Amino acid sequence: xxxxxxxxxxxxxxxxxxxxxxxxxxxxxxxxxxxxxxxxxxxxxxxxxxxxxxxxxxxxxxxxxxxxxxxxxxxxxxxxxxxxxxxxxxxxxxxxxxxxxxxxxxxxxxxxxxxxxxxxxxxxxxxxxxxxxxxxxxxxxxxxxxxxxxxxxxxxxxxxxxxxxxxxxxxxxxxxxxxxxxxxxxxxxxxxxxxxxxxxxxxxxxxxxxxxxxxxxxxxxxxxxxxxxxxxxxxxxxxxxxxxxxxxxxxxxxxxxxxxxxxxxxxxxxxxxxxxxxxxxxxxxxxxxxxxxxxxxxxxxxxxxxxxxxxxxxxxxxxxxxxxxxxxxxxxxxxxxxxxxxxxxxxxxxxxxxxxxxxxxxxxxxxxxxxxxxxxxxxxxxxxxxxxxxxxxxxxxxxxxxxxxxxxxxxxxxxxxxxxxxxxxxxxxxxxxx
Ligand code: IFM
Numbered sequence: 001x002x003x004x005x006x007x008x009x010x011x012x013x014x015x016x017x018x019x020x021x022x023x024x025x026x027x028x029x030x031x032x033x034x035x036x037x038x039x040x041x042x043x044x045x046x047x048x049x050x051x052x053x054x055x056x057x058x059x060x061x062x063x064x065x066x067x068x069x070x071x072x073x074x075x076x077x078x079x080x081x082x083x084x085x086x087x088x089x090x091x092x093x094x095x096x097x098x099x100x101x102x103x104x105x106x107x108x109x110x111x112x113x114x115x116x117x118x119x120x121x122x123x124x125x126x127x128x129x130x131x132x133x134x135x136x137x138x139x140x141x142x143x144x145x146x147x148x149x150x151x152x153x154x155x156x157x158x159x160x161x162x163x164x165x166x167x168x169x170x171x172x173x174x175x176x177x178x179x180x181x182x183x184x185x186x187x188x189x190x191x192x193x194x195x196x197x198x199x200x201x202x203x204x205x206x207x208x209x210x211x212x213x214x215x216x217x218x219x220x221x222x223x224x225x226x227x228x229x230x231x232x233x234x235x236x237x238x239x240x241x242x243x244x245x246x247x248x249x250x251x252x253x254x255x256x257x258x259x260x261x262x263x264x265x266x267x268x269x270x271x272x273x274x275x276x277x278x279x280x281x282x283x284x285x286x287x288x289x290x291x292x293x294x295x296x297x298x299x300x301x302x303x304x305x306x307x308x309x310x311x312x313x314x315x316x317x318x319x320x321x322x323x324x325x326x327x328x329x330x331x332x333x334x335x336x337x338x339x340x341x342x343x344x345x346x347x348x349x350x351x352x353x354x355x356x357x358x359x360x361x362x363x364x365x366x367x368x369x370x371x372x373x374x375x376x377x378x379x380x381x382x383x384x385x386x387x388x389x390x391x392x393x394x395x396x397x398x399x400x401x402x403x404x405x406x407x408x409x410x411x412x413x414x415x416x417x418x419x420x421x422x423x424x425x426x427x428x429x430x431x432x433x434x
Pocket of ligand 1: 017
């Protein structure tokens with residue numbers, strides 16, 4: 001293990017999502033899903049980290065970790081509780097939160113959609129409804145008007161591929177549909193086009209405000225798909241997974257090009273619809289040749305003997321380097337690591353995980369790849385969707401019974417990295433020897 005220093009302007013911080021931390025909102029698809037008893041450990045999202053009432057305390061913790069940026073989510077169902085009716089109190093709350101962040105020198109990156117839908121949208125077929133793009137644009141325009149003087153950096157949609165896979169193929173997220181490949185592609189098309197419209201709206205609204213520094217992107221969930229034994233049929237299967245799970249979204253949202261089966265042509269025009277390339281990176285999958293077009297992911301497994309986290313996901317740091325290299329070569333725009341982290345309740349391997357992944361980021365930067373930011377997933381333990389409150393991804397441990405927050409040892413380590421802008425020899429000695 002070697003010490004390293006990231007570039008001076010490199011920004012380090014943490015990422016969260018509104019539904020996973022805020023608590024208190026009953027007007028969204030995940031509240032209803034939890035009420036119906038679908039959360040695997042029997043927990044619920046209704047309180048989560050109670051961040052809605054504890055944002056000052058949580059901001060103080062971000063400061064304690066020396067974060068220079070913070071990726072936060074907005075809850076659409078709070079801002080637009082009924083179709084076309086906006087809630088000024090919710091916007092005032094977010095304005096307050098963002099103003100406080102700015103006052104403490106933490107740069108916000110704001111996510112507009114992160115898995116959770118207002119109930120009025122869910123009841124109209126969510127993202128399968130051909131009007132979803134109009135509704136999203138209306139919400140984005142309103143939010144940009146209200147917050148655009150404070151926020152320059154935006155993520156329109158988080159991990160559309162994961163949202164559609166779990167909601168329409170695996171059936172373990174709302175709306176709980178299984179093996180609906182056609183719906184997966186219908187949703188993909190609608191989300192792609194909605195992103196492009198949101199991209200244009202965010203730029204247009206801020207330009208009207210006289211702001212030219214707007215940065216808009218997508219947080220793509222990207223994985224490495226590796227042929228299990230290197231056979232050609234496995235390679236073909238891996239390429240197909242990559243295309244259906246990743247490439248259709250990247251080409252669509254980034255360039256306006258619809259790839260079959262999500263569509264054809266460029267209905268809104270070819271262009272560049274991202275100012276940075278956002279990567280959420282977690283793991284790799286080994287792909288066998290067995291292809292089941294209905295389930296799509298039936299042929300994936302974890303590499304034999306690989307180190308895994310609490311959820312059984314392989315820990316594969318080099319994958320982050322490989323993805324940065326591939327997409328920087330293709331697009332030549334700044335890369336933000338919009339999420340990277342691991343589930344480790346005992347905090348047994350998170351420190352090493354952070355070191356290994358940041359070392360890969362540093363390696364990529366040294367080879368000329370323009371990576372500008374890294375957001376650790378996540379600030380504190382929170383509501384991990386189908387897995388509930390028991391899956392622990394936080395730099396900070398949360399006792400959900402008392403809402404007590406305690407910085408983990410890995411959190412201290414990350415806080416020192418944020419302060420130093422890298423890892424020193426002394427830190428290596430202290431955290432890894434013995
Ligand atoms: O918690 C999620 C997050 O909402 C989206 N990306 C992956 C994380 C860990 O599963």
